[in-house]
Amino acid sequence: MAQERVQKFLDRNAKYAETYTPPPPLSALRERVKANPIGGITILTCSDPRVIPEEFFNFSRLEASVIRTAGGRSLDCMRTLQVLDTVGSIGTVLVIHHTDCGGLNITDDEVRQGMFERNPEEAKKVPTTTAFGTFKNIGLDESIRRDVAAIKSAPFLRKDLLVLGFAYDLNTGLLREVV
Numbered sequence: 001m002a003q004e005r006v007q008k009f010l011d012r013n014a015k016y017a018e019t020y021t022p023p024p025p026l027s028a029l030r031e032r033v034k035a036n037p038i039g040g041i042t043i044l045t046c047s048d049p050r051v052i053p054e055e056f057f058n059f060s061r062l063e064a065s066v067i068r069t070a071g072g073r074s075l076d077c078m079r080t081l082q083v084l085d086t087v088g089s090i091g092t093v094l095v096i097h098h099t100d101c102g103g104l105n106i107t108d109d110e111v112r113q114g115m116f117e118r119n120p121e122e123a124k125k126v127p128t129t130t131a132f133g134t135f136k137n138i139g140l141d142e143s144i145r146r147d148v149a150a151i152k153s154a155p156f157l158r159k160d161l162l163v164l165g166f167a168y169d170l171n172t173g174l175l176r177e178v179v
Contacts, residue, residue, distance in 0.1 A: 023061060030088055039091020040065065042084060044147070045168075046072040051098050056173055071103030072096055073133035074147040082156050093161060095147045096175065097140055098168040104140060108132045140167055144178040 023029075033040050043053045047068040053059075054066070065084060069076040072095065084090055097103075111132040115123040135143035144165035151163045165179040 026087070029062070033088035036089070036091070039089040041092045041094065042067060042081065042090050043094045043096060044069065044072055044074065044077050044081075044151075045096040046070070046098055046101055046103070048098065048101060050170055051096070051168060053096065056168065056175070069133075071101055071133050071135065071143070072098070072147070073103070073135075073143070074150040075131060075133045078151075078154055078156075081151065081154070085157060085161075090158075090161060093151055093163045095144055095151065095163065095165040096168050097135075097144050097147075097165075099140065099170050101135075101140070103134045103143070104136055106134050107136050108134050110134070141178050148179050 024032075041064040043057075043064055043066045045051055045053055045066065045068060047070055051072075053064070057064070067077045067080050067084075074095065081090065081093065108131060111134060112123065112126070112128070112130075115126065138146070144167060148163050148165040151157065152161070164177065166175040167178055168175050
């Protein structure tokens with residue numbers, strides 16, 4: 001059954017490859033990005049399949065890079081931002097969380113409980129202070145503010161990095177600037 005689901009994706013990939021045009025090599029991209037004094041745009045957003053920045057910003061390949069994490073939280077993206085900024089040059093990070101997010105509907109304690117239900121022995125090894133980035137207790141706007149602040153204060157990212165935070169409304173498709 002699971003293989004059938006994967007096969008649909010593989011069939012679509014084969015169809016896509018029929019008209020595929022490869023992107024420029026990384027070396028050409030690096031030169032292009034480094035020649036741009038304002039740097040590129042990187043979008044940090046949720047891994048929720050309802051949130052597709054390529055659609056709601058209507059951008060094409062090479063216009064921006066997208067990092068997806070649970071809840072769009074910065075907790076999981078720092079390493080990726082550091083690598084991207086080294087490979088190219090990030091000028092702007094857009095932090096985008098959204099309405100009706102799973103992270104708004106659960107707490108870190110509920111994540112821990114789920115871990116214990118799935119594998120109690122391994123879950124005991126996880127410190128009780130481990131943060132999972134849920135934000136039911138702080139709300140959508142505060143989670144955005146905290147992630148923007150975390151990226152701005154990251155020790156290995158440039159201090160001139162422009163970091164903006166937005167809330168994406170799943171009902172309207174509109175973004176609202178938070179910070």
